[in-house]
Amino acid sequence: MKKILTIIFLVISMVVSATNYYVSNTGNDAAAGTTTATAWKTVAKVNSKAFVAGDEISFMKGGVWREQLKIPSSGNSGNPIVFSSYGSGNSPIITGADKITGFVSGGSGIWDVTGVITEPKVVLINRELGTKVASRAACNTTNSWYWTGNTLSVYSSGDPSGLVEAGSRQRVVDTQGKNYLTFTGITFECSNNDGSYMIYTATATAAELKFYNCTFQYSAGYGLQFNGTTSTTNCLVDGCTVRNNQRDGIYVQKDGDITINNCKVYSNGLITTTDHNGIFGWLGGVKITNCDIYDNGRRDILSHGIYQFLTSGPVTISNCTIHDQPNGSGVRLRGSGTVTNCKIYNNSHSGFNLNTNEIYNVSYIINNNLVYGNKVYGIMQGIAKGTGNVNISVNNNTIYNNGSDATIMIVPEVQGLNLRNNIFHGGSSGGLLVSIGNSTGLIHSNNTYYRTGTGDLNYVKKDGLNVPGSGVPTWEPTAVISDPLFININADWHLQSASPAIGKGISITGISFDLDGKTLKSPPDIGCYQSAFILAANPVYLTSFITETNPEAIEIDYNISLAEVVPAVSAFTVKVNSVKRDLTSVGIVDGAVKLTMATPVSKGDVTTLSYVIPAVNPLQSETGAPAEEIPSKSVTNSVITAAPEPVPAPVPVLKDSLPSSIKITVYPNPVHHILNILCEYTSTYSEQEAIIARNSIRIYDLSGRLLLERRLEAGITSQQFPVNFRSGVFVILLVSKGVTLSSQKFIVYN
Structure with a gap:
């Protein structure tokens, strides 16, 4: 029980000991700093104070501090030291730039001021990023500037005194190797070292460094860098804006557990002599989510929205918009990576560049x-x-x-x-x-x-x-x-x-x-x-049929109603007793297909149907799903009226012809495919006479239409002929010199 009470006392002591401190441009470093009325004045006061886990240091909104913040203490895991804001208005600014006054007109719109001892690598003019030019004489466009020999020259339509801010401090924040820190709602800007970092987080093991709703802008170097040389654990950049930095917006020096979420990262990598990006580094283990990343990089094709340098670990990029990089790709990966649910467009090289592993x-x-819309490859x-x-x-x-x-x-x-x-x-x-x-x-x-x-x-x-x-x-x-x-x-x-x-x-x-x-x-x-x-479900063929009342029409039913889209008659093939039957029209009636044949069918006619999908106006459902092709399908023939049996055309016969000296017998009868013909000669009809006569057979249907004519081999008593006819009754004649010598009916079945 004594041990439990001791633990409770220690926990209560930790909570009670956490203190809120306030910093205001109108404050007093000699004050307690624990209320808004007793706020401190300077960052230097903050740097000199030893804080404990859970302490919160709040800067007044609308204030500007032209000092370097040096973090004096670490928090604990889950109980960080917090740097935040209070009041109303714009976010408080901690900047590496000094305000410059005392400009003198040098003519032609150029204004000069002496005594700027530190060479500025970044200059703001009326809160806009200035453009450094090669000489004083080149200061001839809005926001152009030049520095030499402790003299700063800017181009302006009027006296720029008080509107110019020139970089003078290398870093804005130095964590001094401290961990378990949270920053929220603060703007950091204008570090003056073009090869260094605005937020310097150098430590062997960076842990729980978290930034919420902060802005990192106008750095002569990098916007934000994670420098954990051994490991980076549970670090977070959330809801932040990273913009207008000369080098990479966010630079990660070691694979680690970092989440960059819901951030806007744009117009970074402004330097043209080296390639820099929106987000760059050893990104193994880094998660980039819900970010808008655009307009980063100004050098050739080597600057990208996100550039994962050589690493063995995977980066995860999801739900981001990565677009309009003017000199490179949206995403370049040299190590493993997963990119999901992103919009990647209008980049000057490729959407994805997967290269050089x-x-x-x-x-x-x-x-x-x-x-x-990416200019070279998707x-x-x-x-x-x-x-x-x-x-x-x-x-x-x-x-x-x-x-x-x-x-x-x-x-x-x-x-x-x-x-x-x-x-x-x-x-x-x-x-x-x-x-x-x-x-x-x-x-x-x-x-x-x-x-x-x-x-x-x-x-x-x-x-x-x-x-x-x-x-x-x-x-x-x-x-x-x-x-x-x-x-x-x-x-x-x-x-x-x-x-x-x-x-x-x-x-x-x-x-x-x-x-x-x-x-x-x-x-x-x-x-x-x-x-x-x-x-949409494709219409499925069910059945087709011909009725007694409409023997020239075939109706085709599908499992669903068809749209009134009518294909050409050439899409359908109808055969009656194996013979193609011409079609005169196609229609869609009550959601079904109706084909009209040139002539009606009769009782017992075997009818088949097929359909091939045409290029134009295919059969389709009311939702546009095409009906599938129909291979040859049997059509139900419900016609009960038989066609009148036609009379064969008369065959010429000699007036005084004698009984045939040769006759034929066909078998089997009915026949399927092969017809056997047996020729029987009389004793008075010689083989020589058969050769001279040139006998042949003719096969007619009952309408008198000639279907087949073949020459008989003289002297051969038994011969075979293939018959590929529809089912029905046919007549075979033995003819010699136009005269019928013998005839017989036979039936074909299929």
Whole structure:
């Protein structure tokens, strides 16, 4: 019990000992600092105070401190020392710049002031970032400035005294190796060391350094840097703005547990002599979520929105918007990384640059992203592959109108490449959709491919060989080769209700939601967005029939009603007793198909039907789902009236003909396919006479139409003929020189 009471007492003592301190530009360092009325005045006072875990130091909003904050103490895990703000108005500013007064006009809009001993690397003019020029004479545009020999010159339409702030301190905050610190609602700006850091967090083990709703701006060097040389644990940048810094906006020097969430990171990397980025460093273990990252980097093509340098650990990037980098890619990864649910667009090089992994075995997972309008590639894995293995998995993305080379390009051999459920749309770019230098380890299925233009354009290039659009179904049997039908091709890449990509994807383990956060359907749509539409069921053929009251019409029923979209008669083939029957019209009546034949059928006629999907106006449901093709199907014939038996056409007979000297017998009768003919000669009818007579057989149907005529081999008593007739009754005649010598009826069955 005594031990428990001691622990409770210690906990209460810790809570009670935590103190709130206040700092105001109108305060007094000699005061207690524990109320707003007794606030301290300077950062120097804060630097001199020893704080304990749980203490909070609040700077008055609207105030500006032109001093360096040196953190004197660490907090504890879960109980940090907090630096915050109080009052109303703009966030308090801690700056590395001094306000400059005493300017004198030098003519031509140039104003000069002497006594600026420290060379400024950053200058603000009327709270806008100034532009350093090469000489005093070059100060001829708004906000241009130049420094030499302790003299600062600026261009201004009037006296700029009091409106100019010149950098003079290398760092704004130095944590001095302290940990368990939280900063909230403070603006840090204008560090004056172009190779250093505005927020210096150098320590072997950076732990629980957290920044909420802070602004890091106008640094001559980096905006914010994490310098944990051994490890970085549970650090956070949340709701912050990182902008207009000369070097990287956020620089991570060691893989570690850092989350960058809900931040705006823009217009960093302003220096043009070296490449810098929005977020850069050894990003293994770093999580970047819900950020807007744009307009970063000013050097060549080497500056990116996010640049993960060599690392063995994975970076996680999700729910970010990464766009409009003027001199590089949206995301460049040299170590493993997972990028999901991001919009990556209008970057001057590629959406993704996966390159130069060197010795590391890396894995790239790119799922559920919208990637469009990037100038060179949507996704690139270039020629500078290292010795380590590379595996790339690209799933459920919509990749549209990226560059003139390829939507996705994989140049060297990779050990694994998955492409599934993606929309590859060339837009107006004119390039290939997929280019793969070596397809070893390639798995691809259920992608949508579409290029605009005429002719059989090349869609895919693999192993150096082009695959045109007509060849894609062979290369990928589950592919959709069609316009995916975006709602707005320039602004909204959700799918229209008639999109062929709806319901044509496959389920992939680990992907349950789309870019909007909607649960995926089963089967899912192809692309990064799930539509509100369910895959329309294809109409299924049920039956077809002919009625007694309408013997020239065939009615075709499907399981659902058809739309009033009428295909051409050439889409259908009808055969009656194996003979093609012409059609005169096609119609859709009460949701079913009605075919009209040129002549009616009769009782017992065997009728078959087939349908091939035409290019124009195919049979379809009321929701636009096409009816499938019909192979040859039997049509139910309900006609009960037999056709009148036709009279055979008269066959000429000699007036004074004698009884036949030769007769024929056919068997079997009825016959199926092979007809046997037995010739019987009289003793007075010689073989020589048969040769001279040139006997032949003729087969007629009962309408008198000649169906077959064949020459008999003289002297051969038994001969065979194939008969490929419909079922029915036929007449065979033995004819010699136009005269009928013998005749017999026979029946054919099928």
